Amino acid sequence: MAEIDPIALPVGTRTDRVTFDRRELDRILDLYGRMVAQGEWRDYAIDFTRDKAIFSIFRRATEVPIYRIEKDPRLARKQGAYTVVSQTGLILKRGHELARVIAVLEKPLRAVN
Template sequence: MTEVVTFEQARRRHHPKAGGTNPKGKSQFFNRQELRDILQSYSRGVIAGDWLDYAVDWSETGAAFAIYGQVSAVPIFSIVKRAKQGRRTAGYQLVGRGGILKSDRALGAVLKMLDSRRTALVKS
């Protein structure tokens, strides 16, 4: 049986919680270059037929780019940008259904892991 949930319930259920707040009190989002890099990686997955849709979410604590498969209400992967907290620099995470797959200060490292995960799915 299908369960009906609100967008807020789905977001809380499928996106990892971020700790702390953005010191400026502004929403955290991907900049133009980051979004371009993420969309290029996402496009390769769409062209290969692995991914069908995406969603973008943001708040004071971070931003998330969720990637959905062919018939899925749950994101296969989420690329999360965490807001800078105190002395800690902003960071990126690749989150899969099983939890955090990769954390790094550089978006490129996270996208490289995403591409390798996608090709691993195709080969199996």
Template sequence: MSVVTPFPSGRGPAQVGWERLEFLTIIDLYGRMVAAGHWRDYAIRMDRDVAVFAAFRRAAERPEIRIEKRPALRQRQGVYALFGEQGQVLKRGQELKNVLAPIERRLMRLVRD
């Protein structure tokens, strides 16, 4: 007759994603860096345990920066992490705006020059 599909258990979400305000904050920064002529492309990846936003100077390169959201690290280093081009951790924290502060400072230097 009919097939009953079981309701998913309380194991958490199937994938981690960006909330609207987080994504708007990141896209706002990305747009200002594009307007300054520094970034040209971006990529987004959402997996079971991490959501990643990567910004590129050119499409064929490694990303200049990577912003990761890992909710599993909420109680340890912080949900958000900013990685540089070589994979080094530039900043970690609980607040996205604080983690993006090094890029904001770089943007101020780009616009001033």
């Protein structure tokens, strides 16, 4: 049986990296857009590695990320594949559902006088 060359496959079907799917990216970018509109966040980066997909959020482009949203399929059955990590490495939330995990980054609504 011949081995499949992952480089020869179309981009969406490569198996050598963990990626976010369209729905996951839509959810993350929706939150990101709202936080940019509020002036909280300014830049982002996406990294796809063999083990994880990482969406890093920056307050300024020259800084280290203030938050990282990570997808690690190896933890899907145990603690949940999704994690939000702070700048200091503290895990803020971990779980099986992306929407519930990234809710920790939502700013609570404030009453306006």
